[in-house]
Amino acid sequence: MKIGEWIARITRLRSRRSRLVSGIRGSAYNLSTVKDARIRHSHGSRGWTAALLLAAVAVGVSACSGEFPQSTLHPTADFSQQIDTLYRTIFWWALGVFVLVEAALLFVIIRYRERPGSPEPRHIHGSTLLEVAWTLAPAVVLVFIAVPTIRTIFRTDGTAPEGALAVEVVGHQWWWEFHYPELGITTANEMHVPQGRPVALSMTSKDVIHSFWVPKLGGKRDVMPGRTTRIAFTPDSIGEVYGQCAEFCGDSHANMRFRVVVDAPDEFERWSTGQLAGPTSVDSLSGPAQAGAQVFMTKGCLACHTIEGRSAGVLGPNLTHLASRSTIASGILPNDAEGLTRWLRDPPAEKPGSLMPKIPFTDDELAALVAYLRTLN
Amino acid sequence: MATSVMEHTPSAGLGARVWSWITTTDHKRIGVLYGVTAFAFFLIGGLEALLIRLQLSHSGNTVVSAQTYNELFTMHGTTMVFLAVMPLSAAFFNFVIPLQIGARDVAFPRLNAFSYWVFLLGGLFLNASFLVGAAPNAGWFGYANLTSSQYSPGHHIDFWVLGLQVLGIASIAAGINFIVTIVNMRAPGMRLMRMPVFTWMSLVTQFIIVTAFPVITVALVFLMFDRYFGTNFYQVAAGGDVLLWQHLFWLFGHPEVYILILPAMGIISDVIPTFSRKPLFGYAVVVYSGLLIAVLGWGVWAHHMFQVGLGPIAESVFAATTMMIAIPTGVKIFNWIATMWGGRIRFTTAMLFAVGFIAMFIIGGLSGVMHSSPPADLQQTDTYFVVAHFHYVLFGGAMMGIFAGIYYWWPKVTGRLLSEGIGKTHFWLTIIGSNLAFFPMHFIGLLGMPRRIYTYDAALGLDTLNLVSTVGAFVMGTGMLVFVFNVLWSRTRGQPAGNDPWGGATLEWSISSPPPAYNFSVIPEVRSRMPLWSENGMTPVPAVPPEPVHVPPGSFWPALAATGIIVAAVGAILKSLLVVLGGGAVLIVAIYAWALEPFEV
Numbered sequence: 004m005k006i007g008e009w010i011a012r013i014t015r016l017r018s019r020r021s022r023l024v025s026g027i028r029g030s031a032y033n034l035s036t037v038k039d040a041r042i043r044h045s046h047g048s049r050g051w052t053a054a055l056l057l058a059a060v061a062v063g064v065s066a067c068s069g070e071f072p073q074s075t076l077h078p079t080a081d082f083s084q085q086i087d088t089l090y091r092t093i094f095w096w097a098l099g100v101f102v103l104v105e106a107a108l109l110f111v112i113i114r115y116r117e118r119p120g121s122p123e124p125r126h127i128h129g130s131t132l133l134e135v136a137w138t139l140a141p142a143v144v145l146v147f148i149a150v151p152t153i154r155t156i157f158r159t160d161g162t163a164p165e166g167a168l169a170v171e172v173v174g175h176q177w178w179w180e181f182h183y184p185e186l187g188i189t190t191a192n193e194m195h196v197p198q199g200r201p202v203a204l205s206m207t208s209k210d211v212i213h214s215f216w217v218p219k220l221g222g223k224r225d226v227m228p229g230r231t232t233r234i235a236f237t238p239d240s241i242g243e244v245y246g247q248c249a250e251f252c253g254d255s256h257a258n259m260r261f262r263v264v265v266d267a268p269d270e271f272e273r274w275s276t277g278q279l280a281g282p283t284s285v286d287s288l289s290g291p292a293q294a295g296a297q298v299f300m301t302k303g304c305l306a307c308h309t310i311e312g313r314s315a316g317v318l319g320p321n322l323t324h325l326a327s328r329s330t331i332a333s334g335i336l337p338n339d340a341e342g343l344t345r346w347l348r349d350p351p352a353e354k355p356g357s358l359m360p361k362i363p364f365t366d367d368e369l370a371a372l373v374a375y376l377r378t379l380n
Numbered sequence: 381m382a383t384s385v386m387e388h389t390p391s392a393g394l395g396a397r398v399w400s401w402i403t404t405t406d407h408k409r410i411g412v413l414y415g416v417t418a419f420a421f422f423l424i425g426g427l428e429a430l431l432i433r434l435q436l437s438h439s440g441n442t443v444v445s446a447q448t449y450n451e452l453f454t455m456h457g458t459t460m461v462f463l464a465v466m467p468l469s470a471a472f473f474n475f476v477i478p479l480q481i482g483a484r485d486v487a488f489p490r491l492n493a494f495s496y497w498v499f500l501l502g503g504l505f506l507n508a509s510f511l512v513g514a515a516p517n518a519g520w521f522g523y524a525n526l527t528s529s530q531y532s533p534g535h536h537i538d539f540w541v542l543g544l545q546v547l548g549i550a551s552i553a554a555g556i557n558f559i560v561t562i563v564n565m566r567a568p569g570m571r572l573m574r575m576p577v578f579t580w581m582s583l584v585t586q587f588i589i590v591t592a593f594p595v596i597t598v599a600l601v602f603l604m605f606d607r608y609f610g611t612n613f614y615q616v617a618a619g620g621d622v623l624l625w626q627h628l629f630w631l632f633g634h635p636e637v638y639i640l641i642l643p644a645m646g647i648i649s650d651v652i653p654t655f656s657r658k659p660l661f662g663y664a665v666v667v668y669s670g671l672l673i674a675v676l677g678w679g680v681w682a683h684h685m686f687q688v689g690l691g692p693i694a695e696s697v698f699a700a701t702t703m704m705i706a707i708p709t710g711v712k713i714f715n716w717i718a719t720m721w722g723g724r725i726r727f728t729t730a731m732l733f734a735v736g737f738i739a740m741f742i743i744g745g746l747s748g749v750m751h752s753s754p755p756a757d758l759q760q761t762d763t764y765f766v767v768a769h770f771h772y773v774l775f776g777g778a779m780m781g782i783f784a785g786i787y788y789w790w791p792k793v794t795g796r797l798l799s800e801g802i803g804k805t806h807f808w809l810t811i812i813g814s815n816l817a818f819f820p821m822h823f824i825g826l827l828g829m830p831r832r833i834y835t836y837d838a839a840l841g842l843d844t845l846n847l848v849s850t851v852g853a854f855v856m857g858t859g860m861l862v863f864v865f866n867v868l869w870s871r872t873r874g875q876p877a878g879n880d881p882w883g884g885a886t887l888e889w890s891i892s893s894p895p896p897a898y899n900f901s902v903i904p905e906v907r908s909r910m911p912l913w914s915e916n917g918m919t920p921v922p923a924v925p926p927e928p929v930h931v932p933p934g935s936f937w938p939a940l941a942a943t944g945i946i947v948a949a950v951g952a953i954l955k956s957l958l959v960v961l962g963g964g965a966v967l968i969v970a971i972y973a974w975a976l977e978p979f980e981v
Contacts, residue, residue, distance in 0.1 A: 071841050073828025075759040083759075090756045097746040104713065104742050111720045112735055115656070116727065124723045126913075129662035129715075137714040138707060145703045145749075152753040153696045159755055160692045176531075211526040212622060214687060214762060218828045222758020225688045227623070228525065229616035232689045245839070249687075249762040249830045251519045253526060254446050257833030335837075355446035 072245040075218040082221030082236035089155045163203030163235035172206040174213035174226035177259040178333040188278045191320030192261045193328045197271035201237045214250035217263050223249045238265040254356025260334030295375025298368045326380040343373045403934030405489035410496050411475030418467035425459035428452045433853040436846050439838040449834035450517040457520030462547050463503045468782045469643035473582050479888035480576045482567025484899050487560040490938045497942030498550035506543035516540035524614035524625035541604050542949045548593045555589035569906035576886045580667050581646025584674045592635040599628035630681035638677045644781025648734040651784045654884045655731040656723030662715040669708035676705045686754040695754040702752035729803030733784035736811050740776025765825025771818045791877030795893045802866040809859030816852025820845040885910035901925035937974035
């Protein structure tokens with residue numbers, strides 16, 4: 004994995020630097036045992052810091068061998084790939100500057116420590132040549148960062164190519180609504196997109212500012228009331244990636260998660276056909292599921308939720324094809340009987356501040372409702 | 381005419397002593413008040429940070445509720461910026477600037493007292509929100525329209541919007557005071573380019589304060605009007621705009637960053653030469669780069685807003701201006717290193733913190749350059765990567781600089797040295813703890829954790845890194861306890877400092893520690909940038925004043941005026957016009973009495 008490689012390289016650079024430093028110590032110092040011990044002691048403390056930093060890096064390495072569904076360092080779309088390439092360019096420049104400047108600092112504080120008999124320093128007030136040099140040097144480095152930056156800004160400005168799949172994103176406290184205007188699909192918290200086809204998002208918010216962020220697909224973009232913002236990306240790998248609201252939006256900001264499922268084109272076709280089919284008719288249901296449909300109609304669920312052909316609430320997510328999603332409650336619970344039961348029993352306990360209130364269901368009603376919701380495929 | 385010293389004597393009763401602190405107009409005592417108060421707020425902010433880290437130590441943790449967590453991070457940020465770092469810097473402005481320029485006090489001593497009391501009461505007002513269960517909870521930059529009455533009912537945001545306006549009064553009053561002091565009250569021969577760099581950076585900071593705070597005041601007044609009087613500045617449905625807040629806030633907010641860091645840069649620019657036994661390398665360049673940072677700092681605010689989609693032209697421009705700021709910042713770092721080059725470096729605790737500042741600020745500066753690139757920033761902003769960045773700058777930078785200043789000037793303030801042994805323990809715990817706490821945050825952010833989330837999914841794979849960060853935070857916390865112990869221990873057992881324990885070059889080291897109430901028995905004439913390091917650098921300051929020195933007595937009116945302001949703020953919380961008017965009346969009476977107070981008593 005690429006990041007693992009860099010960190011391994013950083014680690015090697017660090018050890019090279021510490022060899023350099025000990026080399027300097029070895030050549031520059033010729034001290035009595037006592038002073039030697041003092042230096043060793045202080046070097047030990049610094050060594051400790053270095054060791055801790057290394058430990059942090061090591062944790063980073065181990066971190067990178069795992070599965071990171073929300074990582075910015077594992078791009079799977081053109082947008083995120085372009086950012087990643089740019090970030091790596093900047094990272095190497097930054098690392099170079101870091102090593103040079105920190106090494107200079109370390110060298111100076113070791114070489115010019117006060118020692119008995121060290122002479123009173125000469126009073127040097129400055130050097131125009133040096134000032135000009137170290138003004139120009141960072142300016143030059145910045146040019147090497149600025150040029151690819153500006154190039155990438157224009158490449159990733161959210162303009163989608165012809166034939167992109169349009170998706171309208173609406174942010175709500177605290178869930179995501181996705182419309183596919185060409186396909187006539189409305190869903191929530193799980194966005195399906197086909198692999199290899201550009202996707203053009205136009206985004207707005209129904210309440211406060213949110214931010215749409217799927218790190219593996221690209222950078223974040225705020226989702227604001229009264230404005231429409233855009234991003235575009237072309238996913239290149241099949242699979243499920245994680246996203247999350249990135250702009251603080253109130254009590255359950257932490258629970259405003261979602262998934263993007265990148266399907267193979269034919270799989271996407273199947274998914275969208277399924278989404279267009281109407282829900283199973285209530286008459287064909289039996290047992291608890293049919294009772295659950297009654298609960299849905301009589302306990303107030305219909306006021307906020309749409310199930311096509313049965314209810315038209317718009318405050319909460321559209322549930323017509325709820326059972327086709329893998330999670331509920333904007334990605335915080337698995338969409339199975341247990342998860343649904345937990346959620347329906349006390350929504351504000353799972354998602355603090357949730358607009359969906361706690362409704363006092365009996366156990367039978369709850370089981371029936373869950374059975375019904377599980378049929379919405 | 382009151383002559384000579386009006387110090388409290390040990391025989392004075394407790395009441396008289398408290399009264400003398402409430403009415404004091406002595407810049408040194410006000411500096412001490414600022415320092416003690418701000419440090420207390422710093423500890424409160426630190427406690428909030430520890431609770432935050434405890435909650436995040438593993439995924440799905442339930443130490444605090446979502447609502448409490450949101451209050452904690454909002455108050456942590458607000459406290460550290462407005463109640464800890466800024467007033468800790470103000471403690472140095474107060475104590476050190478008049479001594480460094482050879483003045484007997486600030487230009488407006490009573491206004492100075494007023495600033496302090498407004499700050500204290502404003503800080504208490506903000507924190508009182510915890511007692512009524514309504515602490516601010518929309519983040520320290522409180523984005524509209526989350527702060528509207530519709531989405532933030534209750535008093536949480538009222539405390540925030542009123543508290544910040546009150547604190548702004550303190551900052552602007554102090555800013556004007558120090559500008560006038562530095563411009564007008566320098567000793568003869570103390571030309572601008574002979575001023576110590578701490579005083580220079582403080583002067584630059586004051587100009588930023590008096591220009592930046594009106595901007596946030598405008599933004600806050602709009603918000604207050606929206607909440608109290610139903611105006612629609614940030615109400616989208618009525619044609620308002622949520623981005624108006626962001627532009628105004630960051631137009632203040634970015635200069636605010638330099639308000640926080642420039643004083644610390646000034647501190648280490650004085651500390652490093654003292655302990656390297658060498659003059660500051662490139663004095664003029666260091667001064668001008670500070671000025672340049674302040675000027676450029678006004679043209680970069682939108683880099684906090686890349687994720688709103690400013691469009692490619694605006695993004696390119698703000699990227700370029702932001703990158704430019706890296707140049708004068710880098711120049712300062714190079715000059716500090718060059719100052720130490722060829723020196724004879726004594727690693728006192730103050731010097732360790734100054735070097736720690738440079739080492740950590742380099743990291744924070746480089747991650748800042750990463751953010752200056754808008755596409756890269758789209759992956760980093762609002763994540764733990766940016767949290768890592770600004771903690772390297774504000775803790776690794778500003779707080780390290782402030783600790784360097786505390787160890788450096790403590791003997792001047794108290795007459796006793798802080799223990800060097802305990803101090804070095806404090807330093808090592810701080811630098812190890814802070815790197816352990818903040819370095820992993822870079823990875824946490826790059827691997828996808830947004831900031832301001834009270835809980836996270838175990839599936840993100842970030843439990844271990846978060847735990848490491850939490851451990852680091854507690855190591856830092858231990859370091860702070862060690863510092864508090866050092867202060868208590870050294871009050872009675874610290875070594876007597878004498879006039880000049882470090883062999884400093886600047887005027888404050890020419891007088892006794894602590895300095896007499898009148899500072900300089902005779903205002904010296906200054907003939908060098910480093911008067912104590914130069915042959916014949918200044919005229920002598922006798923230990924005993926050759927003639928009586930007028931020391932103004934204290935005044936009660938500044939504290940009363942501050943009380944009037946805070947009563948009005950409390951009235952606004954209570955939605956009681958009567959109390960607001962009462963506070964206003966107290967303010968007006970106090971200002972009149974203050975204006976009419978006889979000059980000499």
